[in-house]
Amino acid sequence: MSESSLGGCMEISEKNQSFVYHFGEMGSKWGFNRTVGQMYALLVISENALSANDLASALSISRGNVSMGIKELQSWQLVQVKHIPGDRKEYYSAIGSVWDMANTVFEERRKREVDPTLSVLRNLLLEAPQDESEVYAQQRMQDIHDLLEMVTSWAAELQRLSPEQLGTLMKLGAGVSKILSVKQQLFSKSKDQD
Amino acid sequence: MSESSLGGCMEISEKNQSFVYHFGEMGSKWGFNRTVGQMYALLVISENALSANDLASALSISRGNVSMGIKELQSWQLVQVKHIPGDRKEYYSAIGSVWDMANTVFEERRKREVDPTLSVLRNLLLEAPQDESEVYAQQRMQDIHDLLEMVTSWAAELQRLSPEQLGTLMKLGAGVSKILSVKQQLFSKSKDQD
DNA sequence: ACGAACTTTCAGACATTTCTGAAAGTTTAG
DNA sequence: CTAAACTTTCAGAAATGTCTGAAAGTTCGT
Structure with missing residues (x-):
């Protein structure tokens, strides 16, 4: 189990922070809401797939909100689910180039x-x-x-x-x-x- | 003074109505809000320039709302103001092709x-x-x-x-x-x- | 079949946006 | 200057959108 999947930590560097925030604002002008934009931005710049808990703690939003956001991103065909053998969690990553x-x-x-x-x-x-x-x-x-x-x-x-x-x-x-x-x-x- | 500039009437045909409403919904996904979208749609399909009162009564929205909407459309450079000699009102029409x-x-x-x-x-x-x-x-x-x-x-x-x-x-x-x-x-x- | 580990749902709290209408501002004619 | 005819502004009401967290649902290993 990766250490980042326990709640409450999973920090983002300051630089990535501002990228994520900016895309939150922009995303809201592009058909999805602020947190969905942030989630997507974070997935795009993360080399490894992230769990729902990772997203929640990195962005300081509720677990439920992440679930809805993922659903929305999936309806846009923008994220894919990955399973890591021996881990029951679902991991998400941005699709394609x-x-x-x-x-x-x-x-x-x-x-x-x-x-x-x-x-x-x-x-x-x-x-x-x-x-x-x-x-x-x-x-x-x-x-x-x-x-x-x-x-x-x-x-x-x-x-x-x-x-x-x-x-x-x-x-x-x-x-x-x-x-x-x-x-x-x-x-x-x-x-x-x- | 045109008869349509007195408050309360200025009706739109059913067909034009649905165009205007649809563009209200769409407009709201394109950076301006529903009523602004409707105002613009109405101006686009109207051969003659309309006064603020025409817009208000045709769309059943308040006079103040029209004023704000026009301001917004002007900031997008989408409408122009016309003056009719001997009439003190301002008339608005959509710009260009x-x-x-x-x-x-x-x-x-x-x-x-x-x-x-x-x-x-x-x-x-x-x-x-x-x-x-x-x-x-x-x-x-x-x-x-x-x-x-x-x-x-x-x-x-x-x-x-x-x-x-x-x-x-x-x-x-x-x-x-x-x-x-x-x-x-x-x-x-x-x-x-x- | 049970419980642990996870995900989803959704009612209601909270936040933001939009709209109204009354008041204030502007312009023009006389 | 004043009044009439218009336009703009803006405080607060209404509407809409978002978020949380608790409860319900799902899946898997034993």
């Missing part, structure tokens, strides 16, 4: 925020406008719908690229517009077919 | 969420790690830092493109990886210079 995390967070946010919005918009756009003001309103809704669809499919596309390709694309930076014009020249014959 | 809105929201969120995080990370990365566990922690922080910087500069790049170029890029979809490989062939001599 930073790229994987970013992917997961974007994916989840899309599912939770963009998809329902698209669905609402599609329903509203199916019905014919009843009067002048609804014509204008529907145009704006159509704009938003088109934008969201475009961004969604583009994001799906990016997720299909390998991390290396993504890196290349991103490092391209200012080069994007050059590439675009090259593309136009190469494929200009197919310009009206999307 | 849907693309502009999306740009603005991303930009603001970057300023409020990503930039402070980058700054915290940079400070933490300046100091040398004190022990084994801090070495690992700093590596993770470095990963996050690099990712955020890359995404930030890429986003800045995208903002510099014209809406048409953006459209081309997005419609490219599955073609991105092909273009990337073409690019590699064309410019492979400059591969380690970014």
Whole structure:
């Protein structure tokens, strides 16, 4: 049994402390609450998996709170459970690389925020406008719908690229517009077919 | 004076109602609260600028609440004030196209969420790690830092493109990886210079 | 089947955010 | 300057969100 799994100690260095706190604040702007953000931050910077008690004592929060937080993080697919042979506790650690995390967070946010919005918009756009003001309103809704669809499919596309390709694309930076014009020249014959 | 500016009436059609409500809920996940989201949604789908009283009566919220909400939307640079000659009231309308809105929201969120995080990370990365566990922690922080910087500069790049170029890029979809490989062939001599 | 070691749940305490409405502030016309 | 027509502010009420800790649930070894 690791000594850190007994309640009340499990300290974090001052530096890691401020990282964890900052991500607590940020996390609360990203769909989960402060303590969930802190738990995740702590898991990310911890090389070894931590038990629920470790988390509770490191962050000075209740055991119950940790349990709810873990559940939330699991629903975001951000943590995994590990079992250590001969130890009955569950140990948690952050899933994957930073790229994987970013992917997961974007994916989840899309599912939770963009998809329902698209669905609402599609329903509203199916019905014919009843009067002048609804014509204008529907145009704006159509704009938003088109934008969201475009961004969604583009994001799906990016997720299909390998991390290396993504890196290349991103490092391209200012080069994007050059590439675009090259593309136009190469494929200009197919310009009206999307 | 428009008839809709007298308190208590200013109704929205059922369809627009559900758009406005949905965006209220969504808005609250995007950094502003429910009523601010509703106010913005209503402004977006309204062809004519609305007075504060119009907003209050359409959404059944207090006049004071509208005042605060408008202030918030202005800090996000999402609404503009219009004056109608011979009318002392202020009228508000949503700024720009849907693309502009999306740009603005991303930009603001970057300023409020990503930039402070980058700054915290940079400070933490300046100091040398004190022990084994801090070495690992700093590596993770470095990963996050690099990712955020890359995404930030890429986003800045995208903002510099014209809406048409953006459209081309997005419609490219599955073609991105092909273009990337073409690019590699064309410019492979400059591969380690970014 | 029992108890030890753990995890989950949830009612209610506590904390934070949002909203209202009355009062104070501002601007303009006369 | 004054009154009318508006806007802003802000104290406290209402609503919402979070956390704790005790109790209930689960799992495993014997």
